[in-house]
Amino acid sequence: MNCPNCGKPVADRRNRCELCGQDVTVYRKVYRLSNLYYNKGLEKAKVRDLSGAVLLLKRSLEMNKRNTHARNLLGLVYYEMGETVAALSEWVISKNFQEEENDAEYYMNLVQSNPNRLDQLNQAIKKYNYALSSALQESEDLAIIQLKKVISLNPKFLRALQLLALLYMKTGEYEKARKLLVRASKIDVSNTVTLRYLRELNSLASGEGQNGKKESADPAAQFEVQTSYREDKPNVMAYVNLVLGILIGIVFVYFVIVPGIRTGLNEEFVAKQRDYSSQIAGLNASIDSLESENKLLESKATELQKELDSIVIPEYDRNMYDSLLTAVEEYLNYTKEATPEGAIAIAALISELDTSGMENENAEDISTLIKDAIYPTAAEELYKQAKALYDEKKYDEALPLFQTLVTYDMSVGNYVYYTARCYHRSGDGAGAVPYYDYVVEHFPGTVIARDADELRKGLQ
Amino acid sequence: MCNVINYEEEIAKFQPSLEVDQAEEAIYNNDLTDIMDILAMVTKGKNETEK
Structure with missing residues (x-):
């Protein structure tokens, strides 16, 4: 041992320090006593009497705080009981007293070399503290949940096991409490x-506790009743209640919520139906008015079609203008070289023209102009030829010529008179009568008129 | 034999456990006075008295 006064080593057989002269007799006894407690604590620890070991080791350290063996063993015992921080504290102090050849360093390295494990142990401590707080606030359920986690994290956490067992006892789950204890x-x-x-x-469990609820003649039977073994069985009532709750919910929805929804939908449907009905009625009215309007327009269209059909558009007679152009061309030639035959030919073309179908007024003017210029010359020549034939008593040949002259100009009495005479002398008295009548009527007082009158009477 | 356990009292006996980050504080608060220290103080006092 070392001298408590000067710290120098003192030989085992000496009772006084050789350096400072300090009497170490009492110290030596205390030193031995500390070792004695350590040995007893070690024996306790070997048989897992950890509580007893803790007491003895603490006693050993109270004798000699520098007993690193005792302190290291105390740390191990604490660690085995789940008291991680207490264990680390003892090892740190031990290392402080004896820096060389100290097993505390090895123990600390074992714990601190695995940060995950250390964190896990620390989490267990935190959850234990939280569970203890919950238990103090009588939140047993929450505390139990937390303590279960604590035990899963650190299965040797003795205080957590005891607290959880106590809570199980409080909640009547004796069998679980027993297992934990x-x-x-x-x-x-x-x-x-x-x-x-x-x-x-x-x-x-035997019915003698504070509850004393059941006093049975057979304590074992009572213990069986109070165990929580039944709770390991499926809780049928919970499922029954769940099913009943679901059924009630379905019935509530079907009879309360669904009718409300249906009513709302029906009202919405009726409102929409009304809107659509009014829209349909409006559209039907529009259709009726449009139909009547359509009928009216169809009748108008029919009438207009009829009017259109009734309109006769005179066909455009290309030959009509061709004949006029031919006559004009002949007339132009005639103006260059005027001959009686040419005048007769042009007069024949003009007389055959039907100017009533010509829309162009200039065409009729041209026709009239040519007529005025040609007819007198043509009539004079044609009358000479007809009169010559008449004088030669060739009445059949003279008749067409006089008839042509009549078409040229009926204001000349001889044209009409000799036409009648040609009819008369060729034996067609009926054909002559109208011409005699015309002469009598239009040329009164003239020789031909008196002669026509006598000849007409001779035919009657 | 018929002990009646008071759960509230029993729970109250449980003390919070120190967390790892509280280890330093625990070490400083540890009372390390042993019999050797007391004897040393007694012996020292006795010697001073004798002087």
Whole structure:
């Protein structure tokens, strides 16, 4: 051991420090006592009496705080009980007292070399603290959930096991509590808290606990009743309630919500139907008016078609103008070389023209102009020829010529008179009468008129 | 034999566990005084008295 006064080593057989003269007899006894507690604590730890080991090791350290073996073992015991921070603290202090050849460094490295594991352990501590807070606020369900997580993170967390067991006991889940306490007792076989809870649990299970609800002659049977074994079975009532809830919900929807929706839809449908009906009525009225208008327009169209059909558009007679042009051409030639035969030919062309179908007024003017210029010359020549034939008693040949002269100009009495005479002398008295009548009527007082009158009477 | 456990009291006996980041504080707060320290103080006082 070292001298407590000067810190120098003191030989085992000496009771006084050779350097400073300090009496170390008492110190040596205390030193031995500390080692004695350490040995006892080690024995306890070997048989997993961790609580007892903790007490003895603490006692050993109270004798000699520099007993690193005792402190390191205390750290190990704490770590085994799930008290990670307490364990690390002991190892750190131990390392502080003995920096060389100290197993504490090895233990700390073991823990700190795995950051995930260390974080996991720290999370377990945090959840334990939260669960404890919840339990203090009588939120057992929440606390139980948290403690389950704690145990999954750190299965050797003794205080968490005990607290969870206590909460199970409080909530009447004795079997779970028993399992946890048995598990805790395997970690620390003589933990007074664990043992007390087990005893309390046995009392509760045998019907002698605080509840005392069931007093049975057979304690074992009562214990079976109070176990939570039944809860491991499927909770049929929960499913029944779930199904009933669903059925009630469906019925509620069908009888309450659906009719409301249907009513709303029906009202909307009726409103739309009204709108559409009014629109249809309006459209029908429009159709009727349009139909009547259509009929009116059709009748008008029919009438106009009839009027159109009734209109006779005179056909355009190309030959009509051709004859006029031919006559004009002949007339132009005639003006260059005037001959009686030419005048007769032009007169024949003009006389055959039907100017009534000509829309062009100039055409009729041209025809009239040619007539005025040609007819006198042609009539004079034609009358000479007809009179010559008449004088030769060739009445049949003279008649067409006189008839042509009559068409030229009926104002000349001889043309009409000799026409009648040709009829008369050729034996056609009936044909002569109209011409005699014309002469008598239009040329009164003339020789031909008196002669025509006598000849007419001779035929009657 | 018929002990009645008071759950509230029992729960209240549980103490929060120190978290890892509180380890330093725990170390500083640890009372490391042992019998050796007490004996040293006693011996020192006795020597001073004798002087």
